[in-house]
Amino acid sequence: MGTGLMLAGCGGSGGSSSARPALKISGAYMPAPVNGDMAAGFFTVTNSGGADTLTSVTSSLAGDVTLHATKGGAMEEEKSFAVPADGTLDFASGGNHLMFEKLTHRPEQGEKVPVQLHFAKSGTVTVEMPVKPATYDPKTGH
Numbered sequence: 001m002g003t004g005l006m007l008a009g010c011g012g013s014g015g016s017s018s019a020r021p022a023l024k025i026s027g028a029y030m031p032a033p034v035n036g037d038m039a040a041g042f043f044t045v046t047n048s049g050g051a052d053t054l055t056s057v058t059s060s061l062a063g064d065v066t067l068h069a070t071k072g073g074a075m076e077e078e079k080s081f082a083v084p085a086d087g088t089l090d091f092a093s094g095g096n097h098l099m100f101e102k103l104t105h106r107p108e109q110g111e112k113v114p115v116q117l118h119f120a121k122s123g124t125v126t127v128e129m130p131v132k133p134a135t136y137d138p139k140t141g142h
Contacts, residue, residue, distance in 0.1 A: 019050030021083065021122050028129045030113055031093075031136055036106035041065075041098035041115065041129055042138070045089040052083040053120040061113045063102030070095050083119070092138075107131045 028043035039061070045054065057065040067078045081096065083089045091097050098115075107113055112128040119125065136142065 019085065021047050021052035021085075021119070022049035023047050023052065023083065023119065023122050023125060025117065025125060025127050027138055028115070028127045029132045029136060029138065030100075030107060030129045032109045032131050032134045033103075033106060034134055036103055037101070039100040039103060039107060040093075041100060041113075042091045042093060043127065043129070044091070045083050045117075047083050047085065047087055047089075049085065050121075051085040052122050054081045054083060054089065054117060055120050056080075056118045057098055057115060058118070059100060059113060059115045061104055061107060061115075062100035063104075064100075065115075066099045066101070068097050068099055070097070080120075109133055 024046045026044050026046065028041070030039055030041045033039040041057075054067070057067065059065050067081060068075050069078050069081075070076075078096075081089055089096070109131050111131045113131060115127045115129045117125045117127060133142075
């Protein structure tokens with residue numbers, strides 16, 4: 001019975017490029033920065049609809065927020081990230097991440113930083129990114 005419902009749900013989008021994206025942001029966090037110059041940010045975008053693109057990120061915390069990928073151990077700035085249809089886009093330690101530069105203040109553990117994710121089709125999605133300990137591991141929650 002569950003399989004029939006799942007198949008019916010999948011049949012609706014059919015991979016059509018004209019399907020509207022259906023985005024959900026989860027797991028957002030910012031490790032408390034060790035200095036007041038830069039901070040990083042992580043989150044997951046889950047899309048249960050058509051493809052979209054993360055085009056930019058802004059925040060009142062930083063004068064500049066950039067998108068980065070880690071390729072072959074090296075950090076590279078990216079202009080945008082594709083959000084696949086019926087897929088996920090992960091920003092995780094050691095992989096894709098946000099860099100917050102020109103900070104207005106040094107965020108403290110327990111603070112929530114408002115972050116605006118700008119998508120080509122879905123528009124702007126605001127996320128409250130909690131500041132976690134510098135050594136935070138989302139797999140363990142510590």
